[in-house]
Amino acid sequence: MESKLRVGIIGATGMVGQRFISLLHDHPWYDVVCLAASPRSAGKSYNEAVKGRWAQSIEIPEKIGKMTMMDASNVEEISAMVDFVFCAVDMDKKTIRELEEAYAKAEVPVVSNNSANRWTEDVPMVIPEINDEHLKIIDAQRKRLGTKRGFIAVKPNCSIQSYVPVVNALKKYKPTKVNVCTYQAISGAGKTFDSWPEMVDNVIPYIGGEEEKSEQEPMKIWGKIENDKIVSATEPVISAQCIRVAAADGHLAAVSISFEEKPEVNEVISILNSYSGKPQELKLPSAPKQFMKYMEEDNRPQTKIDRNYENGMGVTVGRFREDNLYDYKFVCLSHNTLRGAAGGAVLIAELLTAEGYITAK
Numbered sequence: 001m002e003s004k005l006r007v008g009i010i011g012a013t014g015m016v017g018q019r020f021i022s023l024l025h026d027h028p029w030y031d032v033v034c035l036a037a038s039p040r041s042a043g044k045s046y047n048e049a050v051k052g053r054w055a056q057s058i059e060i061p062e063k064i065g066k067m068t069m070m071d072a073s074n075v076e077e078i079s080a081m082v083d084f085v086f087c088a089v090d091m092d093k094k095t096i097r098e099l100e101e102a103y104a105k106a107e108v109p110v111v112s113n114n115s116a117n118r119w120t121e122d123v124p125m126v127i128p129e130i131n132d133e134h135l136k137i138i139d140a141q142r143k144r145l146g147t148k149r150g151f152i153a154v155k156p157n158c159s160i161q162s163y164v165p166v167v168n169a170l171k172k173y174k175p176t177k178v179n180v181c182t183y184q185a186i187s188g189a190g191k192t193f194d195s196w197p198e199m200v201d202n203v204i205p206y207i208g209g210e211e212e213k214s215e216q217e218p219m220k221i222w223g224k225i226e227n228d229k230i231v232s233a234t235e236p237v238i239s240a241q242c243i244r245v246a247a248a249d250g251h252l253a254a255v256s257i258s259f260e261e262k263p264e265v266n267e268v269i270s271i272l273n274s275y276s277g278k279p280q281e282l283k284l285p286s287a288p289k290q291f292m293k294y295m296e297e298d299n300r301p302q303t304k305i306d307r308n309y310e311n312g313m314g315v316t317v318g319r320f321r322e323d324n325l326y327d328y329k330f331v332c333l334s335h336n337t338l339r340g341a342a343g344g345a346v347l348i349a350e351l352l353t354a355e356g357y358i359t360a361k
């Protein structure tokens, strides 16, 4: 890339915003030129705005710490500074939908971590290794919005990022039923053990809205573009239970699955280990080299040991075995704030850049 694209982070102070900063401050294609959040932070330096709340393993990069925060609703001024934005804000859904659409209409591509636009029919919800062909819907979205450059693309919920790749890799065997229980880390709720001490030594069997997302979002990812809309798939049927557990990062899932054509276990393992998609083909900067890794040990993957596989961008799978009710059961793991949030969004932006949807102004 000749010169770096100028990027803004809308919602830079939250847990996902902080992850964006740790991933983007030395990115080969992107230069962070704007940080925005609520009016409360506007006018402060980033250092001041996140004082006592920075929860990343690196120090706040020097240049970023000194940047002056802007008000996220200042769409006109921010749009003039950037080539595109990442958006991860904590607001009600209607406000987020309006905010993202305002940036898109100001000719700024928006790559969003929020759920507000996931069900907008012409907004692609993308896992780059699975449904890169959904980016084609952007032409129809631009027509609706009346834009030349601006559009919205979103990433799905973090809870689905471990099992959807596995089920997708096995699609030729026609999966019919998937029963999943997720064991989700506290960073998914934007928390640490300091800010959520009740979670130490605890398990909470409820995460609002999570089970619906875990059952429905995969169906849009496996959907087809018809008449300028993404029409959701109807199979496999997914039943999900989502549980909050005392882990800092990493969402593990225990899955049972049935197929129309039951595969052999050794075929499954070889398919998972060799699966690759567009990010690997295009050698995108944040792409894991090996997207999925099957672990042979009985006690793997483990959240703490395996969540950083491929810099937190890969999926680890293990214990694929016969089940009494379904054909098979297995466990799988992905990092919720890397692949499941900021990292997944950065990979989408890289794909959009490589495919010519995000360009320099």
Ligand SMILES: N[C@@H](CC=O)C(=O)O
Pocket: 156, 157, 158, 159, 184, 185, 187, 188, 189, 207, 210, 336, 340, 341
């Ligand atoms: N809603 C999730 C976050 C994923 O995006 C969670 O609560 O873990």
